[in-house]
Amino acid sequence: MTDNLQVNAEGKLKHFLTIEGLSKKLLTEILDTAESFVGVSDQQIKKVPLLRGKTIVNLFFENSTRTRTTFELAAKRLSADVLSMSIATSSTSKGESLLDTIRNLEAMFVDMFVVRHAISGAAHFIAQHTAPHISVINAGDGQHAHPTQAMLDMFTIRQIKKDFAPLRVAIIGDILHSRVARSQIQALNTLGVAEVRVIAPKTLLPAHVETLGVTVSHNLPEGLQDIDVIIMLRLQKERMTSALLPSESEYFKCFGLTESKLKIAKPDAIVMHPGPINRGVEIESKVADGQQSVVLKQVSNGIAVRMAIMSMAMQPQGIL
Amino acid sequence: MMDRIHIKQGRVVDPANEIDRIGSVYIAEGKIVSVINAPADFTADIVIDASSQIVCPGFIDLSVRLREPGQSRKATFKSETLAAASAGVTSMCLQPDTKPVIDTAAVAELIKELADKAGYPQIYPIAALTQKLEGNELSSMLALKEAGCIAVGNANQPIRNLLILRRAMEYAASHDLLLMFRPNDYWLGNNGCAHEGAVATRYGLPSIPDAAETIALDQCLELAELTRCRVHFGQISCKRSVIKIHQANKYGLNVSADVAIHQLHLTENDIKPFDSAYHVLPPLRTEADKQYLRQGLAGGTITSICSDHQPHDIDAKLGAFPETEPGVSSLETLLPLTLKLVAQHAITLEQGIAALSQHPARILKLPRGALTPGFSADVCIFDPELDWQVNGANWLSRGINTPFWNQSLKGRVTYALQAGKCIFSLQAS
Numbered sequence: 001m002t003d004n005l006q007v008n009a010e011g012k013l014k015h016f017l018t019i020e021g022l023s024k025k026l027l028t029e030i031l032d033t034a035e036s037f038v039g040v041s042d043q044q045i046k047k048v049p050l051l052r053g054k055t056i057v058n059l060f061f062e063n064s065t066r067t068r069t070t071f072e073l074a075a076k077r078l079s080a081d082v083l084s085m086s087i088a089t090s091s092t093s094k095g096e097s098l099l100d101t102i103r104n105l106e107a108m109f110v111d112m113f114v115v116r117h118a119i120s121g122a123a124h125f126i127a128q129h130t131a132p133h134i135s136v137i138n139a140g141d142g143q144h145a146h147p148t149q150a151m152l153d154m155f156t157i158r159q160i161k162k163d164f165a166p167l168r169v170a171i172i173g174d175i176l177h178s179r180v181a182r183s184q185i186q187a188l189n190t191l192g193v194a195e196v197r198v199i200a201p202k203t204l205l206p207a208h209v210e211t212l213g214v215t216v217s218h219n220l221p222e223g224l225q226d227i228d229v230i231i232m233l234r235l236q237k238e239r240m241t242s243a244l245l246p247s248e249s250e251y252f253k254c255f256g257l258t259e260s261k262l263k264i265a266k267p268d269a270i271v272m273h274p275g276p277i278n279r280g281v282e283i284e285s286k287v288a289d290g291q292q293s294v295v296l297k298q299v300s301n302g303i304a305v306r307m308a309i310m311s312m313a314m315q316p317q318g319i320l
Numbered sequence: 321m322m323d324r325i326h327i328k329q330g331r332v333v334d335p336a337n338e339i340d341r342i343g344s345v346y347i348a349e350g351k352i353v354s355v356i357n358a359p360a361d362f363t364a365d366i367v368i369d370a371s372s373q374i375v376c377p378g379f380i381d382l383s384v385r386l387r388e389p390g391q392s393r394k395a396t397f398k399s400e401t402l403a404a405a406s407a408g409v410t411s412m413c414l415q416p417d418t419k420p421v422i423d424t425a426a427v428a429e430l431i432k433e434l435a436d437k438a439g440y441p442q443i444y445p446i447a448a449l450t451q452k453l454e455g456n457e458l459s460s461m462l463a464l465k466e467a468g469c470i471a472v473g474n475a476n477q478p479i480r481n482l483l484i485l486r487r488a489m490e491y492a493a494s495h496d497l498l499l500m501f502r503p504n505d506y507w508l509g510n511n512g513c514a515h516e517g518a519v520a521t522r523y524g525l526p527s528i529p530d531a532a533e534t535i536a537l538d539q540c541l542e543l544a545e546l547t548r549c550r551v552h553f554g555q556i557s558c559k560r561s562v563i564k565i566h567q568a569n570k571y572g573l574n575v576s577a578d579v580a581i582h583q584l585h586l587t588e589n590d591i592k593p594f595d596s597a598y599h600v601l602p603p604l605r606t607e608a609d610k611q612y613l614r615q616g617l618a619g620g621t622i623t624s625i626c627s628d629h630q631p632h633d634i635d636a637k638l639g640a641f642p643e644t645e646p647g648v649s650s651l652e653t654l655l656p657l658t659l660k661l662v663a664q665h666a667i668t669l670e671q672g673i674a675a676l677s678q679h680p681a682r683i684l685k686l687p688r689g690a691l692t693p694g695f696s697a698d699v700c701i702f703d704p705e706l707d708w709q710v711n712g713a714n715w716l717s718r719g720i721n722t723p724f725w726n727q728s729l730k731g732r733v734t735y736a737l738q739a740g741k742c743i744f745s746l747q748a749s
Contacts, residue, residue, distance in 0.1 A: 005593070020522070099638060120524040121594035121640040129638075142642070143524030179524055206521035207529070 005127055013312045015127040015136045018145040019186035027154065027190055033308035034155050034301070040077055041303060050311050051080035054111040058084040059101070060139070061117040066275055066299065067139050067149070071114050074306035080112075098122065099129055106131050112310065113137070120144035120179075135313040143177050149274050150183035152305040154191060156298050157229055160270055164191040168226050170265075171214075172199045172255060173233030173282055176206045176244075180274045181233060189213045199223035200255065203244040220255050224264040232257055232273045235282050248281050258284045262292065270294050322740050323365040324348045330370025330701060332356065334377060335674035336681075336690030345375055347697040350740030355691050366742075368735060370701050376673045377689050378410025378698030378736060380680035382500070382578050383554055384629040384651065386412075386443075387718075388434055389427070390419025395631040395718035400651070401440035403717035405744035407651045408700030408733040409627070411680075411688060413500070416448040417475035423448040423459040428467035442698070442738060444470035444684070446500055449488045453477040458488055462495050470684055471498040473554070476601060478506035482539060489549035498684070502554045503536035503561070504528075504602065513642045515603040519588040526642055528603055530558035537561050541568050544575060552683050553577040555628050557602035558609045562616035569621065576683050577621065579613050580628035581657045582648055584666070586610075586723060596637040596644035597723045600628075614666040623679035625672075627654040631719020649719030652710070656729035659704055663730070697740040706732040716749075 006021065008014045013026065040048055056075045060068055068084060075082040087101065102113070112135045115123045120142030127136040140146040154164075161167055169188055175181045175198050188196045196214045198205065210216060217223030224230070235251060245251050257271065271283075271293045279285045288295060325347040332355060333340050343356040346364075353359050381404070387395040404412060414431060416422035422431065428445050435443035447464035449472045451457045461472055472492050479485040492499050512528035514520040520527035537553060541564065544551045553565060556577050565577050582600060587607050591598040598604060616622040630647025637644050658672045667675070681689025688698055708714050710724045736744040 097635070097639070117640070119640040119642050120526075121642065124594045125640045141524075141640070143526075145524070182522070182524055207516045207527065208518045208521055211518040212521065 005124065012315050013309070016147055016309050016313055017123045017127055017136065017138045019147045019150055019183050019190060022190065024190050024192065027151070027187060030151055030305070030308050030312065031155050031158055033312060034151075034305040037304040037307040040307070041300070047077050047079050049079045051075070051078040051314060054080045054314065055109060056080045056082050056112045056114060056310070057105055057110050058082065058114045058139075059105070059116070060084070060086050061115070061122070062140070064116055064140070067116065070299070070302040071139060071306055074303050074310060077303065078307055078311055098125065102126055102130055106134065110134060112314065114139050116140045118142055137309060137313060140179055143179050143182070145183045146179040147183045148302075148306055148309055149180050150187040151309065152298060152302045153184055153231065153272060153274070154187050155301045155305050156272065156294055157270070159297070159301070160294065161228060164188070164193050167193040167228045168195040168197065169193055169229040169231065170197045170199055170223055170227045171231045171233065172220065172223070172257065174204045174235055174239060175200050175209060175233070176204045177236065178233050182212070184231060185212050185214055197223055197227070201245070204239070220261055221264055224261060227265040228269055230257065230262070230265060230269055230271045232271065232283050234274065234276065235278055252281055256280075256282055256284065257287050259286050259290070262287055272298060275299070322348070322350050324363065325366045325368065325697070325737070325740065326362070326364035327368045327370050327375055327699065327701065330373050330375035332375045332691065333670060333673050334691040335670045336377070336678040337692060339691070340670060345691060345699065347699070347737070347740050350697055352691050352693050352695050352697050354693055368701065372705075373701050373703050373734060375699060375701050377677035377691055378700045378738065379408050379654070379676040380411040380684070380686070380689055381409045381629065381651070381654070382413050382552075382624055382626040382680050382683070383415055383580070384412045384627060385415050385417070385631070385647070387631060388418070389430060394633045394636065397434045397438040397440070399716065399718040400629070400631060401435070401438045401443075403651045405440065405736045405738070406716050406733060406749065407654050408702060408736050409651060409654065410698040410700065410736060410738045410743070411442040411444065411686070413470060413684070414443055414445045415475045416446050416473055417453060417477070421448045421452050422446065422464070422469065423451050423453070425460070425463045425467035428464055428469050432468050440738065440743065444468070446471050446473040448472070449474050449492070449499065450479070450484065455479045455481060455484055458491055461492055461497055465495055465497060471500045471552070473500035474502060476502060476504070478504050478509065478536065480506045482543070485540070486543050486547060489543050489547040493547050493549040499549050499551045500554050501540050501551055503533050503540055503556070505532045505536045508532035508535065513599060513603065513646070514591070515588045515605045517588055517606055519591060523594070530560060530605060530609070533558055533602055534560045534564060537564055541573060541575065544573055551575045555580045555583070555602060555626065556613070556622070557583050558605050559612035562612045562621055566616070566621040576623055578624035578626045578680070579617065579622050581625050581650060581654050582628070582723070583613055584610065584617070584625070584661060585657055590723070594641040595723070596639065596641055597648070597721055597725070599637075599641055599644050599646045600648055601646040614661070617675060618667050618671065623675060624683065625654070625658060625675040627651045629717075631717050632721045633719070637721050647721065648723065649717045649721045651717060652715060653722060653724050653729065655702060655733060656731040659731040660729070697737055699735070699737040700733060701735040702731060702733045704731050706730070708732050
């Protein structure tokens with residue numbers, strides 16, 4: 001399955017739903033545009049007037065602090081009017097369908113939806129059914145995609161490593177349930193890294209994971225060899241109750257990133273994490289806060305990258 | 321007094337009687353009088369010219385949902401029996417997951433009444449194997465059989481407790497009831513909506529491994545041997561199910577199987593991004609599975625093709641893929657897609673027609689599915705070369721949930737007779 005829902009006839013970004021199907025050129029354009037927004041947050045007046053008069057609605061059907069906040073800040077710095085709605089449980093429990101929620105907001109003359117939803121495909125569905133002038137940005141749908149997170153990670157990697165071509169990247173942890181990992185793998189492969197390696201027990205890997213374009217390891221020390229970039233994933237507590245793992249402590253013992261294991265990777269390897277971090281479960285505090293960690297850089301870059309994506313998606317509407 | 325009908329000049333294909341030649345079919349009193357040979361003193365009230373068309377037994381569909389009782393917002397007996405007639409389907413087995421479930425004689429009788437009212441009496445309810453299909457207590461199978469149920473089944477509901485399945489099978493066997501079993505393991509199914517493979521992995525869709533089907537199938541095969549219950553496996557979807565059924569038959573177990581027509585044409589790779597029209601259970605599997613299902617059909621391990629018709633209202637399919645309701649509205653594509661298998665040399669025309677008539681009749685022990693003199697005159701006449709488009713103008717089912725919407729298909733029914741009564745004519749419609 002492939003689709004062109006995301007780009008218009010001129011090849012410009014219209015919706016941003018998944019990395020899949022987007023070209024290296026377009027991803028690079030996003031990174032370059034983000035570069036130009038990095039300075040904005042350091043200025044006295046942290047605003048550019050690109051989206052003045054535009055209305056952006058953050059529709060969060062699932063809880064989130066970090067993603068929602070950075071989207072909100074990004075929109076505000078682009079001078080848009082922002083409305084953030086947490087509808088984690090309310091509308092579904094009232095029996096209102098997703099489409100009805102969207103129709104109601106459309107009637108309020110919205111220009112862009114930023115959507116997070118617990119079901120895979122929700123952002124696609126909204127993009128397919130929303131009014132043609134509205135752009136949809138996927139802020140995470142089920143286990144499918146989290147493309148803005150992936151792009152801010154790519155931005156952070158490029159900032160430090162400059163060139164993608166020679167890089168070996170390890171993604172460690174719960175790949176099975178991770179929309180972040182799926183988008184990262186697609187972005188890394190599109191940008192042309194040397195290798196994407198996933199490291200996890202079989203219970204946390206989806207079927208035929210190698211078809212995503214990755215190599216597979218079930219052993220952390222082995223898997224960390226020659227690695228330039230280490231991406232740790234968050235481990236949800238419910239993985240223990242659903243018999244995917246025996247215990248947090250055993251997971252930490254096998255797959256937790258410690259200072260000594262970090263030494264196996266290349267000496268200049270960087271450590272990333274999309275947050276929020278479970279200290280002592282997937283990563284040791286010393287590593288999370290250590291020299292090689294770029295976790296907080298990821299967070300600040302999140303604003304610039306989301307500004308870039310939002311402004312680019314509005315381009316077909318005559319912005320920029 | 322019923323019409324005496326002479327269907328002339330058609331290519332008569334009747335696999336049960338090994339007939340395939342141009343000729344006539346003679347009908348009187350709702351029954352087949354003669355095929356090819358003209359009976360003495362036969363004067364027809366109606367003559368149907370079937371030249372360049374195929375005349376065959378009316379189709380028997382082993383698995384449909386007509387949405388009544390309980391979900392008439394999706395479809396009605398009136399709308400769906402008309403769709404069935406236009407598809408050449410003259411008998412249908414109704415899955416028990418109606419609302420309420422077919423677990424009492426009263427519901428079975430209601431269905432018979434609805435069928436009569438719709439002018440399409442040949443609807444055979446399948447009784448729920450367990451009360452409310454919950455897998456806990458046996459349904460009143462004998463009462464259900466007496467009320468017209470043709471078999472017992474589990475619809476889409478897994479039976480979690482094997483002791484209950486064993487007892488249900490023993491009880492069904494005591495009343496010589498056929499079990500129509502859709503094998504799926506509750507735990508391995510894990511609320512999935514797509515085949516556990518590359519596509520579900522890429523799209524982050526909750527997935528169902530083929531082992532969810534084959535393990536349940538294995539267990540049921542073991543219990544078939546233990547209980548001597550006659551079992552028919554419905555809507556099998558994967559390679560290893562075909563292998564296991566083939567082995568069981570070789571071993572001497574009396575089991576049969578059908579496949580839903582869409583499984584013979586579509587795989588996980590056909591799923592357009594999050595397009596709910598492709599959301600079916602069991603899920604669309606791999607190319608290898610599809611090829612094995614085709615081979616199973618050609619080789620006789622799978623004897624029947626069903627539509628697994630599941631019409632939906634628009635809202636049921638309007639949502640993110642995992643949240644939509646599974647199923648395809650598929651009566652009207654059953655024949656053209658079967659003919660496509662013939663065109664692709666997967667099966668012969670005779671096999672295709674037998675899989676839609678002779679074999680389902682044999683599984684159900686019904687004196688139908690053949691143009692045998694004395695049999696009920698259930699006849700389908702179709703033009704195998706007629707192109708038509710799947711669209712609103714040509715579609716009769718209330719459910720438009722089909723992945724084949726707007727596609728062009730070849731082969732269209734021109735007449736359908738049910739017990740000698742014309743229930744569909746393309747000219748008139």
